[in-house]
Amino acid sequence: MSNTPLPHRAASCLCGAIRINVTGAPLSTYLCHCRACQKACGVVFSSNAAYQADHVQITFPKGDDPSSVLRTFEDDKSSDSGTVILRTFCAVCGSRLTTQRLGSPDRLVLAVGLFAGDEGRQADMKPTSEYFCVNRAAWLGEVEGGITRLDKMV
Secondary structure: OOOOOOOEEEEEOOOOOOEEEEEOOOOEEEEEOOHHHHHHHOOOOEEEEEEEHHHEEEEOOOOOOHHHHEEEEEEOOOOOOOOOEEEEEEOOOOOEEEEEEOOOOOEEEEEHHHEOHHHHOOHHHOOOEEEOHHHOOOOOOOOOOOOEEOOOOO
């Protein structure tokens, strides 16, 4: 058994009212072109890192009451996969924080852009999969490298 400590990464919303600390490497990293991600994030695709839920800690460094800054939206209509998605966001600045399939309480997805500085640009954050490619913007090329491309979420 190795005594090597698990890597830690820090993430936060735009205004800093919510901080997210993760331990360990992501379970998966992927790009998503689904309509729900496009609408929820205001982007043509989202770049995501999935983590084991118990490796994610959400804190409120400014001392705010969590119920006043952390909001949850239960999206039961827009998901291309047909599953109910729970989306959390900062009520102060609007940053999307976590995404979770209702039937997967052990897995939390974070936008790679939330990570501070170089932490989101490290090699293990490079996407290994690309989902809902059928919805990819016509002007957007494929990501280079050996990544799996699918027209739906698995």
